[in-house]
Amino acid sequence: MDGGDLYNKEAQTPVRRNKHASRISSGIYHPVRPASVLSMSSPPPSNLSRLRPRSSMADIGKRYGSISRFTVPRTPSRLSSRSVAKSSLRGHPQSTIRSVSGSTASLIASPSFKTPRFGRRLSSSLSNSSSCESSSQGDSGTTSTDSPSGGAGSSGSSFGTKRSTNIYTGHISVSVRPRPLNEKDGPNSWIINPEASCVYNKEVGEFFYDHVFEPTVSNTAVYLQTVQPIVKKCLQGFNGTVFAYGMTGSGKTYSMQGVRGQTGVISLCVHEIFEYFHSTTRRGALNKVSCSYLEIYNEKLYDLLDPEGTFQLERQSTSVLRRRPATSMANPSSRKRHISSSKSELRICDDPTFGIKVVGLTEFEAPDADSLLRIIRSGDSMRRTGGTNYNARSSRSHAIVLIHLSTQNAPGMPKTASTLCLCDLAGSEKVSSKLERRTEGSYINKSLLALGTVISKLSKGSSSHIPYRDSKLTRILQPSLSGSSLISILCTIHLSSQTFTETVNTLRFASRAKNIAYRVHRTEHSENKYDEKYVETLIKENEKLTKEIHTLKEKKSTKGHIWPDAISSTSIVSRKYDERTAELVAENKMLSEQLEHQKRLNEESQMEHVVDNNESLQELVRVQVHYDVTDESYNKAITNLDNFGKHCMTKMEEMKSYIMHLEQKLRDLELKDALKEIKTGPSAAEITALDNVEEITELKKC
Numbered sequence: 249m250d251g252g253d254l255y256n257k258e259a260q261t262p263v264r265r266n267k268h269a270s271r272i273s274s275g276i277y278h279p280v281r282p283a284s285v286l287s288m289s290s291p292p293p294s295n296l297s298r299l300r301p302r303s304s305m306a307d308i309g310k311r312y313g314s315i316s317r318f319t320v321p322r323t324p325s326r327l328s329s330r331s332v333a334k335s336s337l338r339g340h341p342q343s344t345i346r347s348v349s350g351s352t353a354s355l356i357a358s359p360s361f362k363t364p365r366f367g368r369r370l371s372s373s374l375s376n377s378s379s380c381e382s383s384s385q386g387d388s389g390t391t392s393t394d395s396p397s398g399g400a401g402s403s404g405s406s407f408g409t410k411r412s413t414n415i416y417t418g419h420i421s422v423s424v425r426p427r428p429l430n431e432k433d434g435p436n437s438w439i440i441n442p443e444a445s446c447v448y449n450k451e452v453g454e455f456f457y458d459h460v461f462e463p464t465v466s467n468t469a470v471y472l473q474t475v476q477p478i479v480k481k482c483l484q485g486f487n488g489t490v491f492a493y494g495m496t497g498s499g500k501t502y503s504m505q506g507v508r509g510q511t512g513v514i515s516l517c518v519h520e521i522f523e524y525f526h527s528t529t530r531r532g533a534l535n536k537v538s539c540s541y542l543e544i545y546n547e548k549l550y551d552l553l554d555p556e557g558t559f560q561l562e563r564q565s566t567s568v569l570r571r572r573p574a575t576s577m578a579n580p581s582s583r584k585r586h587i588s589s590s591k592s593e594l595r596i597c598d599d600p601t602f603g604i605k606v607v608g609l610t611e612f613e614a615p616d617a618d619s620l621l622r623i624i625r626s627g628d629s630m631r632r633t634g635g636t637n638y639n640a641r642s643s644r645s646h647a648i649v650l651i652h653l654s655t656q657n658a659p660g661m662p663k664t665a666s667t668l669c670l671c672d673l674a675g676s677e678k679v680s681s682k683l684e685r686r687t688e689g690s691y692i693n694k695s696l697l698a699l700g701t702v703i704s705k706l707s708k709g710s711s712s713h714i715p716y717r718d719s720k721l722t723r724i725l726q727p728s729l730s731g732s733s734l735i736s737i738l739c740t741i742h743l744s745s746q747t748f749t750e751t752v753n754t755l756r757f758a759s760r761a762k763n764i765a766y767r768v769h770r771t772e773h774s775e776n777k778y779d780e781k782y783v784e785t786l787i788k789e790n791e792k793l794t795k796e797i798h799t800l801k802e803k804k805s806t807k808g809h810i811w812p813d814a815i816s817s818t819s820i821v822s823r824k825y826d827e828r829t830a831e832l833v834a835e836n837k838m839l840s841e842q843l844e845h846q847k848r849l850n851e852e853s854q855m856e857h858v859v860d861n862n863e864s865l866q867e868l869v870r871v872q873v874h875y876d877v878t879d880e881s882y883n884k885a886i887t888n889l890d891n892f893g894k895h896c897m898t899k900m901e902e903m904k905s906y907i908m909h910l911e912q913k914l915r916d917l918e919l920k921d922a923l924k925e926i927k928t929g930p931s932a933a934e935i936t937a938l939d940n941v942e943e944i945t946e947l948k949k950c
């Protein structure tokens with residue numbers, strides 16, 4: 249079969265080799281392509297204390313011989329054997345486990361959906377190193393390069409609350425873990441190829457994932473490849489979700505909770521977190537770890553850490569949270585006696601900031617790994633189990649552990665927060681003969697079907713409605729599935745031919761999940777002392793300004809009260825004066841224009857008269873010289889002179905009347921003398937008016 253383009257016969261859908269798989273591994277989950285393949289003759293290291301650094305992993309392999317094979321990460325695990333051994337062997341003092349919230353609501357989506365709850369679910373200490381804005385690069389998991397200097401958290405303004413977000417892009421990581429076959433399981437119908445990350449059956453073809461494990465692989469090896477990268481991201485402030493999915497009896501609880509001699513993934517996460525936090529605390533970081541634990545049974549939510557709703561009831565009655573004694577959590581078996589059959593059901597609510605919240609979920613803060621593991625174990629013991637055809641102690645509920653991480657590198661430094669969500673889902677199964685199992689089974693199958701539908705829709709990139717509300721499980725996982733969290737899915741399968749259909753269903757679910765891409769944000773909060781100072785300054789400034797405004801208002805009202813008449817009369821006088829001045833200016837302008845016009849007329853008329861007179865006199869002289877006085881020409885010249893005289897007289901009369909008119913106008917303008925008294929000096933219009941008077945006088949002389 250062509251390794252590139254494959255065809256899944258039963259699914260009738262082409263299955264393409266995932267080209268991104270290795271890139272995703274190298275991008276999100278660090279380089280995990282096999283650096284070497286080890287052979288082991290007996291079970292691999294059973295717990296963390298037996299882990300060794302990478303250099304010694306080969307020795308372990310040699311020591312254990314070669315029955316099973318597993319890949320070793322190229323990068324050495326943060327969870328080194330020595331450190332883990334120290335962590336697990338260290339005699340921690342009796343933990344003081346306390347409820348940090350007595351919370352009425354626990355937030356599942358958590359801080360990537362922004363603000364931390366109770367102001368404490370903040371950040372990881374790696375956050376100090378990665379506040380700089382990141383960019384998404386392709387579809388492999390990418391984030392910004394961590395810089396030890398603090399990034400945006402320190403590079404931006406030092407005032408005000410800053411929120412810088414790192415973005416992480418990638419795909420859901422999907423791994424497949426087959427359970428080893430028993431004698432009664434029947435023949436194996438699958439070929440497992442861990443090196444090619446492939447599961448094959450001749451009927452349905454090949455399925456490729458990020459990781460495919462040998463049946464005999466250890467929980468630790470599974471953890472290192474599939475969960476540790478998510479935990480590391482959580483320590484950097486991103487939310488992480490890990491869930492085990494598969495049919496009943498396929499090894500989900502075995503993987504998540506572990507068994508004696510096989511530390512489970514949850515314990516390994518807890519050790520990893522505290523190992524890291526202990527090292528950063530030594531450098532002065534302020535870290536907090538708290539935990540909630542809930543189960544979904546028959547589509548109802550229950551608090552596994554406070555199954556009777558004790559805190560809720562106490563709070564309702566007294567309004568004061570009473571802390572549960574540490575011993576009750578430290579000794580789960582003693583608690584079990586108090587658990588009544590009537591557990592108190594929790595509610596899911598919409599939350600504008602966090603997506604959803606679980607009302608009434610208890611949250612305990614744990615100072616160390618042992619304390620946290622005791623808390624989780626106590627929750628495990630409260631989980632409902634029952635016998636099924638494939639599993640004598642089958643989990644009949646979906647169990648979700650929420651580990652909230654908060655880190656601040658130093659007081660005043662930005663804080664980041666994240667939540668690691670670890671889910672051990674109930675397994676799907678065929679119809680059982682028992683009524684109780686049938687009821688549970690139908691709820692389990694219904695919720696898993698809803699999860700499958702949501703995954704299917706998300707994988708198609710469908711813009712249509714995603715039915716998160718179809719089940720409590722999808723509702724709880726909604727924030728994670730809709731992009732607030734990095735996700736790793738561990739699909740556990742049976743290899744037996746008896747469970748062929750269920751295994752194919754699980755593999756198809758896994759294939760669809762593989763297509764889902766996400767873009768996760770990390771939120772950081774800076775609430776350092778500079779911010780507080782700045783706020784103080786602003787408050788003081790605000791108070792000062794408020795006082796000033798009051799003073800000004802008072803002054804204004806006082807003025808208005810004492811001199812209102814004076815103010816109004818002054819303004820009336822002023823307004824009247826302005827109006828009159830404007831009138832005078834306009835009048836002067838008009839007079840100036842008239843004078844100018846008259847001047848021109850006079851000049852023209854005088855010229856004409858001069859010319860006429862000159863011509864008449866010349867004619868008169870010529871007649872007197874050449875002609876007799878009785879001559880007709882002489883009489884004509886006399887007549888002309890007579891007419892000219894009359895014309896001059898008429899003109900003189902016209903000029904006199906016009907001059908009289910102008911003099912009248914001038915008398916009117918004498919008003920301006922009165923106004924001059926209240927003005928500092930003559931205005932341009934007044935000067936023009938005076939000029940006009942002079943001109944009139946000149947004209948009179950003409």
Ligand SMILES: Nc1ncnc2c1ncn2[C@@H]1O[C@H](COP(=O)(O)OP(=O)(O)OP(=O)(O)O)[C@@H](O)[C@H]1O
Nearest residue numbers: 427428496497498499500501502639642643674675
């Ligand atoms: N990888 C494995 N190696 C050895 N034993 C395993 C492995 N996986 C599962 N088992 C064993 O198979 C049995 C069923 O496993 P487990 O309870 O983990 O199944 P499950 O998927 O959680 O089932 P359910 O959904 O019914 O709870 C257990 O006895 C467990 O020890």
